[in-house]
Amino acid sequence: MVTMSCLQLEEQIQQNKILCEELRAKIVELWERLQIPEEERQALAVHMTGSKGKNIKALQEEADRLQELKLQNIKNVIEVIRTELVTYWDKCFYGNEQRQAFAPFYDEDYSEDLLSLHDAEIERIKQYYEVHKEMFEGVQKWEENWLLFLELDKKATDPNRFNNRGGNLLKEEKQRAKLQKTLPKLEEELRVRIAAWEEEQGQEFFMNGKKFMDYVAEQWNQFNLEKEREKQERLIKKSRQLEEEMYYGSAPKTPNKRRVLGSTTPSKVRKLNGTSISSxxxxxxxxxxxxxxxxxxxxxxxPSGGKPGLPMRTPxxxxxxxxxxxxxxxxxxxxxxxxxxxxxxxxxxxxxxxxxxxxxxxxxxxxxxxxxxxxxxxxxxxxxxxxxxxxxxxxxx
Structure with a gap:
């Protein structure tokens, strides 16, 4: 009997702990959605730890109070949940079709039923992200590196890049070359991981509404097309310049120095009695x-000097x-x-x-x-x- 009572007591203690943790999580969530000020939260700080009977009672009362406030402010609560949904949709790389699949998100008739649907959707997307968090973080890393690569490539073609000082040009070029080698390796790792995930889940992994590898191939294709377009523009510009030079002559690369009026080199000057006289x-x-x-x-x-060249007579x-x-x-x-x-x-x-x-x-x-x-x-x-x-x-x- 004593052994049985001890086991029941331990089991009751564990249940109380679980109940307290659930109540605390629900209270914190309602605090955030209802934007409860910090002063009211501090009033319950004593009961945020422990699992005794008085703690359970205080936590249950706070949860009920917040639930009533939530019903009174259904519209504000739903708007907060929708903002949170968008954040998780971005983390999971949801496309427009996947986002539009949740029709209650666009419903303007605020009610308890609409609030319940939003609560269920936010819980589902949170669990989905936590289960596949590692894969989503890998895809996020690839996208960040890809955007950085595009930015560095754009700077490499900027004609004003040589004005930068401090060795930034060399650093950016090394970083761009490194990313150009790193991106294909990261893409291969994600391809293997996503293939295993699709086989396990029995569904395809989409990134912005497209299969990941198709999305990656499309990004590289757009990049190459843009580079080819820029190359053609440079060739056309050079061809037009050559045609103009053939018709009108080539312009000097370095402009001649313009002489300022009145700044001609003065001739040698001799001075006589303090006055300069030009030679x-x-x-x-x-x-x-x-x-x-x-x-x-x-x-x-x-007239009487005789012909030039004749010697003069010495007196x-x-x-x-x-x-x-x-x-x-x-x-x-x-x-x-x-x-x-x-x-x-x-x-x-x-x-x-x-x-x-x-x-x-x-x-x-x-x-x-x-x-x-x-x-x-x-x-x-x-x-x-x-x-x-x-x-x-x-x-x-």
Missing amino acids: TTNNTLRSAFSGTMCHSPVSRPP SRTFKTPQPRRLDKNKENMSQLNGTAMSGGCHTIPAHRNLSVNSVASTYSEFARDSTHIDSTTICSSENFQKLQELTPTPEC
Whole structure:
């Protein structure tokens, strides 16, 4: 008798534990669906552990209270269940046809019967996922790797990818090559696993409404078609470019550097009395006359200077006494020269002049007057030099 009573007691304790666990699970589920605040949940925290009689009583009362609230808020509860259903449908890769098969999901007549149908469907899909969780996780892993592969392949064809720094381009290329080898292996593993599952369950495994291997083959086919389309677009673009070059000529790959106006290389400049004078006289005169071009004066050979190329006579050391009339005339000529070198006949610029572009030739009349003066003085100096040679006595040997 004692042994029998002990066994019954242990069995009763186990039943109480099971009942408490079921009540707690139901209470937590109703808390989530009814969105019970945390303050009300904490009031039952003492009874969330243990399996004594008082714990069972408190848990049963809370479950009944929540059940009444659920009936009062049937619409909100059904909407919460529908959201949960969509989550599990995604995890199980349900297609549109499989989702539409549950007609109560689209019913707008909220009632206790509709709530019961949703409760039954959510329990069924949960059990289905837990039984085949390993296979679903494998399919989920393949889909994540496939989406990552598509993203990396798109980046590999991006013309701006070379702007990235930090070695990201090399890392992405290695990752893409690795995925390209990993995906076929993962597909083969899933093919074997799904085949065993279909044989065991007696039904086909669908992914988004299609058989898994058919779905995988379709994804690869779309990928290859997209790559071929991009290739054809590049060929057509290149062909059009060649045709345009044949008709209109090829455009330079590197554009020529445009010269900025006014930035031409300046000619060599010599400085005289702190003022820069361009060695190119034409440029100076062009600037001075505001667009009027004047050529530099060219020295003329003296009329009595003889033919060019003949050696000049060297004056003797002894001189003849010049005649008074000729000396007076020479003095006048020498006074007019005032700084003119007899050998070169170059007119020396006075020191007090401030040389500039405008001072070289402020007006054309001044330029012409100066040019005439230089020519006349050059001629006079040449004539005087000849006369001096004639008046100079030849030394006797």
